[in-house]
Amino acid sequence: MRSLEDWELIALAKQGNIEAYDILVQRYKDKLLTYCYYLVKDITTAEDVVQDTFIRVYRSLQTLKPSAQFKTLLFGIARNLALNHIRNENRRKLFLTRWLEYFSNNKVHDHANTTSEKAIQKEIADVVETTILELPSQYREILILRENLGLDYEQISEVLSCNLGTVKSRLARARELLRNKLVDKGVIEK
Amino acid sequence: MKDRHLPDEKISAFIDGEILPNSDRKHLEVCPLCSKKLESYKLISSTLSNLKPISSKLALTEKIKLAISKESTHTTSLSWTPNSSFLTYALFTTLAILLIISSLYIFILHQQNSIEKEGFLNLTNVSENKPFSNYESISNLSDVLYTDYPEDTVALLIALAYENELDYKKELLNLEGITNVALSDVVLSLGDEIGLLEEY
Numbered sequence: 001m002r003s004l005e006d007w008e009l010i011a012l013a014k015q016g017n018i019e020a021y022d023i024l025v026q027r028y029k030d031k032l033l034t035y036c037y038y039l040v041k042d043i044t045t046a047e048d049v050v051q052d053t054f055i056r057v058y059r060s061l062q063t064l065k066p067s068a069q070f071k072t073l074l075f076g077i078a079r080n081l082a083l084n085h086i087r088n089e090n091r092r093k094l095f096l097t098r099w100l101e102y103f104s105n106n107k108v109h110d111h112a113n114t115t116s117e118k119a120i121q122k123e124i125a126d127v128v129e130t131t132i133l134e135l136p137s138q139y140r141e142i143l144i145l146r147e148n149l150g151l152d153y154e155q156i157s158e159v160l161s162c163n164l165g166t167v168k169s170r171l172a173r174a175r176e177l178l179r180n181k182l183v184d185k186g187v188i189e190k
Numbered sequence: 191m192k193d194r195h196l197p198d199e200k201i202s203a204f205i206d207g208e209i210l211p212n213s214d215r216k217h218l219e220v221c222p223l224c225s226k227k228l229e230s231y232k233l234i235s236s237t238l239s240n241l242k243p244i245s246s247k248l249a250l251t252e253k254i255k256l257a258i259s260k261e262s263t264h265t266t267s268l269s270w271t272p273n274s275s276f277l278t279y280a281l282f283t284t285l286a287i288l289l290i291i292s293s294l295y296i297f298i299l300h301q302q303n304s305i306e307k308e309g310f311l312n313l314t315n316v317s318e319n320k321p322f323s324n325y326e327s328i329s330n331l332s333d334v335l336y337t338d339y340p341e342d343t344v345a346l347l348i349a350l351a352y353e354n355e356l357d358y359k360k361e362l363l364n365l366e367g368i369t370n371v372a373l374s375d376v377v378l379s380l381g382d383e384i385g386l387l388e389e390y
Contacts, residue, residue: 018262025254030243037244047246047253054254058261128237146206147238153206172202179230188230 006070014061021061025054028071031149032078038144039082040089041133049085053078072151072158079141079159086137124187131181139174146171196224205231 001009002023012020029050036046056077057064064073132140145151145159156167183190196214201224204210210218218224 016262018258021258022255025251025258029250029254033246033250034241034244043244043246046244047250050250051254051257055257055261058258124233125237125240125242128234129241132238143234143238147235148241150239168203169199171206172197172199175202175205175231175234176198178234179227182230182234188233189226 007066010061010064010066010070013058014064021058024070028074029054032074034148035075035141035144036078036082038132038140038148039079039137040085045085046082049078049081052081056081068158069155072155075145075151075159076161083137127182127185127187128178131185131187132178134181135174135177138170139177142167142170143174143178195221198227201228201231204228205235 001012001020004012004020004023006024006027009020009024013024032050032053033046036049037043040046040049053074057074132143135143142156142160145156151159153164153167156171157164160167162170179188182188196217200208200210200214201218204214204218205228218228
């Protein structure tokens with residue numbers, strides 16, 4: 001059964017075959033977790049979003065039609081859930097910041113970046129990993145979708161619900177922003 | 191040719207396999223700035239493709255399986271079809287519940303009218319009705335809030351805090367405890383309820 005295509009597994013799951021759905025979970029959970037982590041920047045929340053995504057898809061199994069790629073559908077749902085979380089989190093932070101301004105002089109300090117003395121490649125990887133989290137979410141997610149999860153322009157446009165031109169320009173902007181940050185940190189030459 | 195550098199979008203697309211015209215490719219070979227940019231994009235690309243995988247803290251698969259199995263149980267129970275005697279019983283029960291709810295609603299409306307007449311939401315009245323051990327703190331808190339928000343908004347916020355039976359009450363008065371996540375949820379919901387967040 002593991003060799004079946006996504007939509008074939010969905011067809012089986014529609015008939016009540018939970019094992020078929022489990023295979024889909026196994027197939028995509030890690031990729032979704034990576035994507036969600038770089039969106040929400042918190043592993044526990046990312047796990048919740050992944051779980052919620054699979055539950056939502058399961059609930060709407062009967063209405064699913066193989067019109068799009070299942071993978072992009074899955075990423076699209078996860079994205080909406082993650083963005084909802086970010087919106088709520090931003091509102092919470094904004095509100096609490098106002099409260100904290102009244103009640104305390106404590107400021108939130110950014111984590112200091114630590115440089116390791118390990119191999120240069122590892123060092124670069126570490127810096128890139130932390131630096132990508134500093135990018136605005138729309139640039140973080142497109143870099144992860146393209147570079148780490150290997151989605152092509154068309155698949156990305158489906159997940160993000162935007163046209164190919166936007167994908168192309170946003171990706172270029174994301175790469176340039178990340179490059180500039182890495183230049184500032186002295187990881188790569190200007 | 192060297193003066194007119196390639197746009198970032200072209201170099202970025204080239205990384206992704208787009209074919210560039212010969213003139214652009216030649217430019218990439220001779221222009222130090224554009225070739226350096228190309229190299230750094232390649233470095234970013236290879237580094238990101240080899241990021242260490244994000245591992246879940248808990249057994250994510252098990253959590254998902256459990257949730258899905260609950261869903262499937264729920265779905266099964268929904269497929270049950272009631273018989274006609276049950277439907278009659280359910281109809282009468284629903285009508286009875288509706289009757290009770292509407293009576294309660296009328297009663298609450300009546301009570302609210304009385305409260306408005308007596309100025310219940312005045313902060314002093316609230317505190318007198320429900321004495322609180324840390325009244326001084328809440329008084330200070332309200333003083334600070336009054337400088338930025340309308341009086342009735344603050345009064346309602348404090349009143350809601352008093353009225354609610356959740357454990358966060360004491361924490362609300364403990365100003366350092368405001369960063370507590372559970373508390374922040376409650377404060378946020380209180381703020382939502384009174385429209386405080388609309389200001390943002």
